[in-house]
Amino acid sequence: MSFYHKNGYLYCEDLKVKDIQDEVQYSPFYLYSLAQVKANYTAYQDALKDTNAIIGYAVKANNNLTLLKKLSGMGSGAVLVSGNELKLSLAAGFNLKRTILNGNGKTLDELALAVEHGVLINIDSEFDLKHIQQTTNQLNTPANVLIRINPDVNPEVHPYVSTGMKNSKFGIRNEKLNWFLNEIKNDNLLNLVGVHCHLGSTIKKVRIFRDATEIMVDFMKIIEKDGFSPHYLNIGGGLGIDYDRSGEDIPSPTDLIDSIRDILPEHITLIIEPGRSIIGNAAVFVNRVTGVKTNGNKHFIVTDGSMAELIRPSLYDTYQHIEFIEPVEGKIDTFDVVGPVCESADFLGKERRLPTPSEGTGLVVCDAGAYCHAMSSNYNLKMSPPEYLVDGDKLTCIRRVETLDDYLRLFDV
Numbered sequence: 001m002s003f004y005h006k007n008g009y010l011y012c013e014d015l016k017v018k019d020i021q022d023e024v025q026y027s028p029f030y031l032y033s034l035a036q037v038k039a040n041y042t043a044y045q046d047a048l049k050d051t052n053a054i055i056g057y058a059v060k061a062n063n064n065l066t067l068l069k070k071l072s073g074m075g076s077g078a079v080l081v082s083g084n085e086l087k088l089s090l091a092a093g094f095n096l097k098r099t100i101l102n103g104n105g106k107t108l109d110e111l112a113l114a115v116e117h118g119v120l121i122n123i124d125s126e127f128d129l130k131h132i133q134q135t136t137n138q139l140n141t142p143a144n145v146l147i148r149i150n151p152d153v154n155p156e157v158h159p160y161v162s163t164g165m166k167n168s169k170f171g172i173r174n175e176k177l178n179w180f181l182n183e184i185k186n187d188n189l190l191n192l193v194g195v196h197c198h199l200g201s202t203i204k205k206v207r208i209f210r211d212a213t214e215i216m217v218d219f220m221k222i223i224e225k226d227g228f229s230p231h232y233l234n235i236g237g238g239l240g241i242d243y244d245r246s247g248e249d250i251p252s253p254t255d256l257i258d259s260i261r262d263i264l265p266e267h268i269t270l271i272i273e274p275g276r277s278i279i280g281n282a283a284v285f286v287n288r289v290t291g292v293k294t295n296g297n298k299h300f301i302v303t304d305g306s307m308a309e310l311i312r313p314s315l316y317d318t319y320q321h322i323e324f325i326e327p328v329e330g331k332i333d334t335f336d337v338v339g340p341v342c343e344s345a346d347f348l349g350k351e352r353r354l355p356t357p358s359e360g361t362g363l364v365v366c367d368a369g370a371y372c373h374a375m376s377s378n379y380n381l382k383m384s385p386p387e388y389l390v391d392g393d394k395l396t397c398i399r400r401v402e403t404l405d406d407y408l409r410l411f412d413v
C-alpha cells in the first residue's frame with residue numbers, strides 16, 4: 001500500500017503527510033499516490049494479459065487531467081458519460097477508438113462529437129437509438145454501436161449505485177431486443193459491434209459478474225443468430241474496494257477475470273469499465289481539525305472539510321475510514337466527524353472511536369480517490385479543493401484551488 005503509518009505519522013509513498021499539510025497553503029486538499037494508481041491499473045493489465053481486452057477507465061470516477069494523462073499513457077481506454085468528458089479525454093491523449101460513450105440521456109451534440117471521433121456508442125433506449133440515427137444521417141458518418149442490456153442480476157449494493165436491474169433507468173427493455181435489431185439491420189450507417197451491461201458499483205462478489213456474463217453471452221448468441229457479428233462484450237465496471245477495512249476478502253481484478261474466463265466466447269474482445277478500483281484507494285482527503293464539541297450526549301470533531309468536498313458519506317451513508325495523520329494523545333471517545341456546512345447531513349463519518357484531537361490536528365478521510373473530488377460542489381460557497389500528487393519523494397500540485405475570483409467571473413455576463 002502506498003499509504004502507511006510510521007512512528008504514528010501517515011506517509012504517502014516517501015513523504016510524511018503532515019509535512020505536506022504544513023507545506024500546502026490550503027486546507028482541505030486531496031492527496032494522490034501515483035504508485036497506487038499504477039499498481040491498480042497494472043493489476044487489471046496482469047489479469048487480462050492472455051485476453052483480448054480493452055480496459056476503459058471510467059472518467060466519471062475522477063476527471064483530474066493529470067491523472068487521466070497518466071492513465072492514457074499506460075494504455076488505458078476511457079469510458080465517458082458526457083460530451084465534456086469526451087473533450088477532456090481528447091486533451092488527455094486517450095485513443096478515442098478505445099473509448100465508449102454511455103448514458104441514458106445523451107444529447108445530439110454529445111452524439112455528434114462521439115460519431116465524429118469514432119467513439120463506441122451504447123444504445124440505451126428507443127429514443128437514444130433515434131438520436132444516434134439522426135446524428136449519423138446528418139453527418140453521413142457511420143457509428144459502431146453496442147446495445148446496453150440489463151441482465152437483471154442483483155449487484156447487492158446501495159440502491160443508488162445499482163444500475164443493471166430490470167427497473168433501472170439505464171439500458172433497453174430486453175423484450176424489445178428484436179425491435180432494436182431490426183432497426184439497426186435496416187440502417188446502413190449503424191454497425192452493431194457488441195453488447196454492454198453495467199450492474200452497479202462497489203460489488204464485492206465475483207459470482208455476480210459471472211452470472212451477468214453468462215446472461216450477456218446468451219444475448220450475444222441471440223444477436224449472432226439474427227445475422228450480426230458482435231465482437232465486443234462489455235461487462236461494465238463496478239468492482240468494490242476495501243472501504244470498511246474489516247478484513248473482508250475483496251476480489252481482485254484477477255479474481256474477477258478468472259471467474260468469467262471459461263465462459264468468454266473465443267472470438268470476442270472483452271471491455272471492462274473500472275473506475276473506483278483504479279483510483280479509489282489512491283487518495284486521501286486531508287483536513288485540519290477546527291475544534292471539538294459536545295452537544296447532549298454526542299461528541300463532534302469539526303473539520304474544515306465537509307460534504308461539499310466529499311459527499312459520499314452523506315449521499316449514500318457509506319463508510320470511509322478516518323484517521324489522524326500524526327500522533328494524538330487525547331482521551332478516546334466516540335465522535336461524529338462533521339464539517340462546517342449548514343446541514344445536519346454534513347458528516348464525513350459517524351460514531352468513530354478516536355482519541356480527542358487538538359485544534360489544527362491533521363485528519364484524513366481514506367479511499368477518497370473515486371467519486372469524491374468529482375462530486376464536490378460549491379454548496380455554502382465552498383471552493384473546489386486543490387489536488388496534489390506524490391511520486392516517490394516528489395510532490396506536485398495537479399489542480400489548483402478554485403478561488404472566489406474564479407466564481408465571481410461566472411457573473412461577468
Ligand SMILES: Cc1ncc(COP(=O)(O)O)c(C=O)c1O
Nearest residue numbers: 058198201237238273274275276
Ligand atoms: C456505465 C458505467 N461504467 C463504469 C462505471 C464505473 O464503475 P466503478 O467506478 O464502480 O468501477 C460506472 C459507474 O457507475 C458506470 O455507470
